[in-house]
Amino acid sequence: xxxxxxxxxxxxxxxxxxxxxxxxxxxxxxxxxxxxxxxxxxxxxxxxxxxxxxxxxxxxxxxxxxxxxxxxxxxxxxxxxxxxxxxxxxxxxxxxxxxxxxxxxxxxxxxxxxxxxxxxxxxxxxxxxxxxxxxxxx
Amino acid sequence: xxxxxxxxxxxxxxxxxxxxxxxxxxxxxxxxxxxxxxxxxxxxxxxxxxxxxxxxxxxxxxxxxxxxxxxxxxxxxxxxxxxxxxxxxxxxxxxxxxxxxxxxxxxxxxxxxxxxxxxxxxxxxxxxxxxxxxxxxxxxxxxxxxxxxxxxxxx
Numbered sequence: 001x002x003x004x005x006x007x008x009x010x011x012x013x014x015x016x017x018x019x020x021x022x023x024x025x026x027x028x029x030x031x032x033x034x035x036x037x038x039x040x041x042x043x044x045x046x047x048x049x050x051x052x053x054x055x056x057x058x059x060x061x062x063x064x065x066x067x068x069x070x071x072x073x074x075x076x077x078x079x080x081x082x083x084x085x086x087x088x089x090x091x092x093x094x095x096x097x098x099x100x101x102x103x104x105x106x107x108x109x110x111x112x113x114x115x116x117x118x119x120x121x122x123x124x125x126x127x128x129x130x131x132x133x134x135x136x137x138x
Numbered sequence: 139x140x141x142x143x144x145x146x147x148x149x150x151x152x153x154x155x156x157x158x159x160x161x162x163x164x165x166x167x168x169x170x171x172x173x174x175x176x177x178x179x180x181x182x183x184x185x186x187x188x189x190x191x192x193x194x195x196x197x198x199x200x201x202x203x204x205x206x207x208x209x210x211x212x213x214x215x216x217x218x219x220x221x222x223x224x225x226x227x228x229x230x231x232x233x234x235x236x237x238x239x240x241x242x243x244x245x246x247x248x249x250x251x252x253x254x255x256x257x258x259x260x261x262x263x264x265x266x267x268x269x270x271x272x273x274x275x276x277x278x279x280x281x282x283x284x285x286x287x288x289x290x291x292x293x
Contacts (some may be wrong), residue, residue: 006168007200014161014173014257015208019226021154022147027230031142033279033286038142042151047260049155050162054265057163067170074170075266079253081273088252089259089274093281095244098289099233102256103175103249104205106242109229111206116231120242127246128180132187 002069015108021046024109026100033097150225162261169197174258176249178202252278 022028022042031040058075067073079085096102101109101120109117165173182198215221233241249255252274254263259278263271 003169004196004200006164007197008204010161010165010169010173011201011204012208012211013157013164015205016212017154017157017161019154019208019212020157021151022227023154024226025229027232028145030232030286031145033282034290035139035283036287036291038140040142040145042145042147045148045151046155046158049152050159050261051264053156053159054162054261057159057167058262058266061166068168071170073166074172075166076172076268078268079270081270085252085270085274086277088248088250089277090281091244091248092252092255093248093278094285095241095248096256096278097282097285098244099238099241100231101241101245103179103245104255104257106245107175107179107202107205108208112209114229114231116233116238117229119235120238123239123242124246125179125183127243127248128183128250130243131180131247131250132184
């Protein structure tokens with residue numbers, strides 16, 4: 001149960017972080033990605049703040065074998081830099097620039113019942129299902 | 139290059155970023171998992187259709203419920219004076235319906251193919267000093283820069 005409460009709280013804090021940082025505003029995201037126009041550097045501060053805390057946390061995680069709750073600590077094995085990774089990141093980046101939404105902020109904005117965010121999330125889930133379906137066909 | 143001073147929010151964005159880092163830190167150290175939204179959602183949709191282990195439906199759902207109630211929580215905190223009243227600002231969504239659908243499909247398919255998005259590769263991957271995530275982050279940011287350049291300055 002404490003696991004579930006922690007997962008819920010982590011989701012909540014992550015959502016609050018997205019709201020506070022401005023990531024839930026596609027105009028702000030596109031403003032950051034628009035180097036040739038009026039540039040909004042805010043997202044660099046978001047990433048900087050997040051990675052600053054993250055560096056310490058993952059340095060600690062690497063030295064542990066168990067979580068604070070005594071569970072398994074699942075650090076990813078370092079995978080290959082292959083075509084899948086590059087193609088996936090390329091497609092994702094194009095979609096991110098096109099609408100200004102990445103998955104987390106889209107879900108939070110959809111929860112605010114913003115029609116275009118709801119539509120984006122529906123299309124995103126369809127895109128994920130398409131990937132699963134293609135995988136099943138392989 | 140000109141700076142968009144009207145929309146630049148260094149303090150709020152840094153504070154928000156620290157919260158994102160705190161959430162990612164708690165997720166690995168308390169729950170033992172990488173905080174990656176596309177992986178959490180993708181795994182959920184796969185599990186619902188019986189393509190993945192159903193035993194990890196619980197943690198995915200618990201996280202997502204927390205994420206989805208965050209706007210309500212912000213509103214409640216703001217009413218109590220514990221949250222800036224003007225946050226979140228109304229989202230500025232320039233994309234039309236067709237672009238939204240295309241972008242959603244690209245983001246959904248691309249994040250699954252590339253095994254991560256801004257949170258998993260960006261926040262967690264860079265914090266882990268993973269070369270693979272650094273490459274992914276540079277590629278998706280690069281693609282984002284090019285897309286917005288074409289969108290705003292070419293077409």
